[in-house]
Amino acid sequence: MTNQTSVTQPYAALGLTDDEYATIITTLGRRPTDAELALYSVMWSEHCSYKSSKAHLRQFGSKAPTSTALLAGIGHNAGVVDIGQGYAVTFKVESHNHPSYVEPHQGAATGVGGIVRDILAMGARPVAVMDALRFGPADAHDTARVLPGVVGGISFYGNCLGLPNIGGELDFDACYAGNPLVNALCVGVMRHADLQIAAATGPGNKVIIFGSRTGPDGIGGASVLASASFSAGGEGAKRPSVQVGDPFLEKLLIECCLEAFAAGLVVGIQDLGAAGVACATTELAAAGTKGMRVQLDKVPLRDPSLGPPEILMSESQERMMAVVEPGNVERFLALCAKWDIEAAEIGEVTSHGRLTMSWHGETVVDIPPGSAADDGPVYFRSIRRPASQDALEQDAADALPRPDGGDELRAALLAVLAAPGQAAKNWVTDQYDRYVRGDTVLAMPEDGGLLRVDERTGLGIALALDGNARYCALDPYRGTQLVLSESFRNVAVTGARPLAVTNCLNFGSPEDPAVMWQFAEAVRGLADGCQALGVPVTGGNVSFYNQTGTDAIHPTPVVGVLGVHDDVRRRLGIGFPPGVALLVLGRTRPELGGSVWAHVLHGHLGGRPPRPDLAAESRLAALLARACADGMLAAAHDLSDGGLAVALAESCLRGGTGCRVELGGDPFTALFSESAARAVVAVRPEQETAFGALAEELGVPATVIGRTGGDALAVDGCFQIPLAELAAAREGTLPRIFG
C-alpha cells in the first residue's frame, strides 16, 4: 500500500476531527490509505453513524413496550411489523433536507428513491409513500424556488415508480427559510417468510452490485452536505453533492429484486444510499462473517476517471448490492438482464475477518468492517436548556386579545382556514398519483392514509405522519408526545389499531448545547410516550445541522404511526354525511399555547403547549376501533391544528354538507383550543344510544354538539358560514401564491 507519511492527509476537509483521525490510525496500526480515509469519513459522518444521537436513541430499545407485533426492529434497514394473516409490513421515514435545499427537484426525488430502496431491501414490495414537507414563509422569494421544485421532484419520482402517495404534511414557518425539511416515508408489504437480511454470510458467496453505474454524483452527500450546517450563501458550492434520480431504473430494480427474492436467489441484500459502496460493503460484512474481498475496479462506472475514494463515497442512485451463492450467480445475472439492469460480480464473502478491497491488483482497503460500520465514535454532547426558554414559557397565549362575538369568531376561522399551513393542499397533492396499484382506500385530505392489503379479507394498514414544531419549540418533551399523540390518533380515526412507530428527528447542530437539550428532551418524550401507548419504535432517522450560521430550525420531530385495519370496507373518513348527530370525544380545556390561532392571528409563539394525555389517547383509540368494527360511526376527524373549528370546516367540505352546532360555555375555547386526545365523530342515526353507552364504558367523555345538514357551518348564537365561502377561503391560498 502506498502511504506517504510526510504528507498531511485531508481528513479535516472530509469532515473528520483530529480525534477521529487518530482513532483510525490506532485501529489500523498505520495511516489510512486515501480509500480508507474516504470510507471512514463517510461511515463516521453524523448522517451515517448517529454519533451524536446514539446515546439518546438507546431509550427506544430500553423503554420499548412489550409487543408481539415486531418481527425485526431498530438496526435493520427498516423495522418489520406483523399485521396478521401471514402478512408483515415494513415502514420508515427518512430526511433529504440538505439536498432538497441545494437542488430541490433532484434532492426531493432521490429522497423518495432512497427510502423506497430501504423498504425493498427488507424483502417487501413498496406499496405507498407519504411525505412531510416544511418550508419558509409561503410568500418568501426562495420558497417559490424550493417548494415547486420539491413537490415536482416527489411527483416525478414517485409517480413514475408507481407508488401511491397517500398523505403527509405541509407547513410553513420562517425558521425553515434556509433549511426546508423534506421527510419521505415508504411502506412495504410482504409475507412473513419473505423477510430478507442485510448480511454477507457464507464464505465463498459472491457479492454483486446491480442497478445504475457509479458516477461522480453525491460524493460527500452524507459527510460534507448532510453533516454540516449551511453557511450563508454557500449552498451553490455543494450542488455536486446532490444525486440525480432515475425512477424508471428504480422501478426495474423493484421488480428484479422481488423476482430474485421469490426465486430464492438472494442470501443477503443491502441498498446503496448514503455512503454508497462504502456503507453497503462494510455493513453487509460486519453483519455477516466479518470478511469480504472486493475488487473495486470491477464496479461499473459512468465516469472512468473515478478512483477508489470516489467510488466508495459516490451516492449514485438506483444501486443495490446482493450476496448470492456461486451456483445461483448465473440465474441472478440472467434475471437482471431480463429487466435490462446492469450487474457485476465485484467480490466474495470470506472468513478471514477483514474487509479488503483491491484496485487493479493493489490492496487499497484492509480494515475490520465493524470498525467502520458499528464501532464509530459515540459523542455525549453537552446539553443545556437555553436561558431563553423561561421567557418563552412565560409569554402565555392567554394574554392575547381574543375574538369578541360572533363576527370576530367568524373572521378568525376564515383567517385560519386561509393561512398557508391550514389551507387546502391540492396544489401539492394533485401532483401525486394516489390511485396507482388500486388499493388506496383513504388518502389526503383524510387524517391518515389507508391501504387494502388483502382483497379477500379486507385486511389493511393505516398510516399517519405528523409533526408540530411550534409545540416542540415551547416544550420539546411535551411537544414530541403531542406529535406522537396526533399521529396515533390519526391512525385511530380511520378505525385502525395503532401498532408501531417510526420517526424522523430534524434538529439544528448537535454541537450547540441548546439544540442537544431539545433533542434529548424530544427523544425522552417520544420513548416515554411510546411506552405509555404500547407502540414500539421500529426505526427512524436523525437529521442534524438543519441550521444556517447560528440560526437553527425549531426542533421538528416527525412521527409516523402504522396501524392495522381489520376490514378496510368499514373505514371511517372525515367527510360528514347529512342528517347525523355530531359528538366531540374527549375533554376541551383552554389550551392555546403554540396553537394555530395564536400563530395565524397574532404571529405569536409562547406559553406551554397543551397537556398530552396518553392514557386518554389510548381510550379514545380503543373506542374508535370498537365503534368502527360495530358500524356505529359514519365519520371521524381528529381535533388538532386549529381545534374543533378547523375540523368542522374540513369535514363539512369533504362531505359536502353543512352542520349546526351548539357550544356550551366559552365558544372561543370550544372552537380554537387544541387540547389533545379529542375527535369529532358523526354517529349513524340508529346507533346514538349504543355509542353513548360504549363511550361511557370505555371512559371517553362524549358530548353531543349538533347535527349535520344544510349548506353552511352554523354555530348557534355565533355565526354561520356558507360552505362556498369556507371552500373559497381554504382553496384560494396556495394557487394564489404558487400559480
Add this chain to the structure above:
Amino acid sequence: MRIGVITFPGSLDDVDAARAVRRAGADAVPLWHGDRDLGGVDAVILPGGFSYGDYLRCGAIARFAPVMGELVPAARKGLPVLGICNGFQILCEAGLLPGVLTRNAGRRFVTRDLRLRVENAATAWTGSYEAGQEIVVPLKSGEGRYTAPPDILEALETERRVVIRYADDNPNGAVASIAGICDERGTVVGLMPHPEHATDPLTGPSADGLGFFTSILAGVRA
C-alpha cells in the same frame, strides 16, 4: 372471453387494468412487451404507466416494442384495443390513433377526479353507456393535453370519433376538451382518464369506469 393486458417494464396500472377486467367478468391475460405474441386474446388493453421511463416523448419508444409489431396489424384488422393514459400515448405514437398528447397546459402533473361526458356510446369500449351520460373517473397525467391538426380535429368531430370529453374544467388544456378518441371502426379507443381506477367506490371515486370493461364483453359476445 380473454382480454390481454400488456406490461411494459415501466407499466404501473397493469395490475389495476387486470383487476377491472376480472371484475367485469372476463379473464385477464398478462402479455409481455418483449414477446411477439398476443396469446390469441379477444381484445387488448395498453395500461397506464411510463412504459420505458418516458424521459423522451411519452410512448415514443414503446411503439417499437416487439409486442407492438403484433398488435398494430391486429388492431388494423379490427382487434379491439383500449389505451389508457400511457396506453393512449402509445396508440398515438404507433399511428393507430391520430394526434398527440403533449405536456399539460399548467406544466404540472394533475391527479383529479373528473366529470366526463361519454360522447360516443357506439364504440367497442363504450357500449355499456348512453350517449351524453356523465361519469366520474380519475385523471392522473403530466402529458395529457390532446392536440391534432385542424383537419384531423374536424374529421374527429364530424365522424363522432371524440369518445370522451371533460365535462367541467379542462384539466390539461386539451383541444376541445377531448379526453378520448377512437379509430374509424370504433374498435381502438384511447383515453387519458383511468376507468380502471373507478370500478369500486372503496378504492376509487365511483364505479363508473367499469362500463368500459363490460362494454367489450357485451360487444364481443354479440
